[in-house]
Amino acid sequence: MTDEDWNTVVKVHLHGTYALTHEVWPHMIQNKYGRIIVTTSAAGLYGNFGQVNYSSAKMALVAFMKSLAQEGEKYNIAVNAVSPIAASRMTETVVPADILTLLRPSYVAPLVAKLCHQDCNTSGAVFECGGGLIASVKLQRNKGVFLGTANNPPTVEDIDENWSSILSFEGNESEYPQSAKDSLMAVVTRSSAVQPAAQPAAQPAAQPAAQPAAQPAAKPAAQVNASTNSKKTRITDTSAGPFKSAVIIDVLRDLITEDVVKRAKAVFVFDITNTDKQNRKWTLDLKNGKGGIQDGIPSNVKPDATLSVSDSDFVRLVYQEVNPQKLFMTGKLKVKGNIAIAMKFEQILRSMEERARGRL
Known part of the structure; x- marks a missing residue:
């Protein structure tokens, strides 16, 4: 393949799409509406022998589309x-004539019309279409394996020993990442290799003068599910104290039950911090004894994660x-210690949800 072969194909398919989109994009933004x-092609999605230039350009368009959709x-x-x-000049030599009749553009056009319609809000999707088949295509990631530790990256030998697991898609634990954030969060939330960061010297329990106590909140007569939305009454809506979180x-x-402690072990x-820049700390101990919650950070307890x-x-x-995950990625939730354990807090909340009904 010559440079000209490469550049010509990439210019037509990738740069050509960019050039057209570049012209219409400002108008779509101004009108707050657009469909692109x-x-x-299959050559782009799966590769094709002898078409490195074409395949590269066509797969690049998928990334182009994914980014523009966001x-x-x-x-x-x-x-x-x-x-x-x-049907194409390439397929007509290897595909039977009766099949070629199903590969006419008229079998693809209706999907394009659907995606162009003002009522279709689907975005960021890839479709295969032809001969009556209309299907979505997306990336799949297997469960994977976590090797090494926080201080020692995996070795080539570690990877070699786990190679079959790294390649395997057996079982029902595959994932379908939708964004670059999903790649990072797979590490953040699941990595058993992440070790707790060195903790500072234990802090004494918080003093009342430095950390104002929350006012006791009256429990409303009508209380709702823990999964209620903001349009319904919440227990925190009746709190008169400086910290609504104190009610929760x-x-x-x-x-807290022994079962919760047994599963969490953290x-x-x-x-x-509230809107007046006042700060309070609570320690949720789901590791020692029967568990519990204390104000401040007790000197005899070592946190696994600070949120x-x-x-x-x-x-x-x-x-x-x-x-x-969104709070974490935008810097509104900061974590010290074991990030993987910190991200388990939501799972712990959900495990308490059934018993929380009528309380929150």
Whole structure:
């Protein structure tokens, strides 16, 4: 393949799509509406012998589409990719004539029309289409393995010993990542190799003067499910204290059971700051004895993870109004210690959810 062969194909398929999109994009943003469909191909999705230039350009269009879909979301611009299964000069020599009749453009056009319609809000998707088949295509990631430790990366020998597991897609634990964040969060939330960071010297229990006590909150007559949304009454809505999270902490205190402690095996510290810049800390001990919640950080307890978050975001987290991964990725939830354990807190909350009904 010559440089000219490479450059010509990439210029037509990749740069050509960029050039057209570049012209219409500002108008779509201004109108807060747009629909873009890029044309990829099976050669791009799966590769094809002898078509490195064409395959590369067509797969690049998938990344082009995925990125534009994210950028266009807030402007009501939907961007998708279609991989037509169509008759061509290449396929007509190897595909029977009766099959070729099914590979006409008329079998692809209806999907394109659907994706162009103002009522279709699907964006960031890849479709294979032709001969009556219309299917979605997405990346799949297997469960994977975690090797090494926080201080020692895996060796080539470690990888070699686990090679079959690294390649295997058996079982029902495959994942379908949708963004670059999903790749990072797979490590953050699941890596058994992540070790707790060195903890500072234990702090004495918080003094009342430095950490104002929350006012006791009256329990409302009509209380709702822990998974309630913001349109319903919440226990925190009746709190008169400076920390709405304190009301939730009081409820969680009563929900700790031996089963929760047995499954969690972790100590969490909640470092919470309210809108007046006041700060309180609570220690949720789900590792020692029967567990419990204490104000401050007891000197005889070593936290596995410290979660620093605002009072309002802590409430939203408990009521499932915000994704903890989103808080973490945007810097609104800061974690010290074992990040993998910290991310287990949401799972612990959900395990308490049934017993929390009527309390939060």
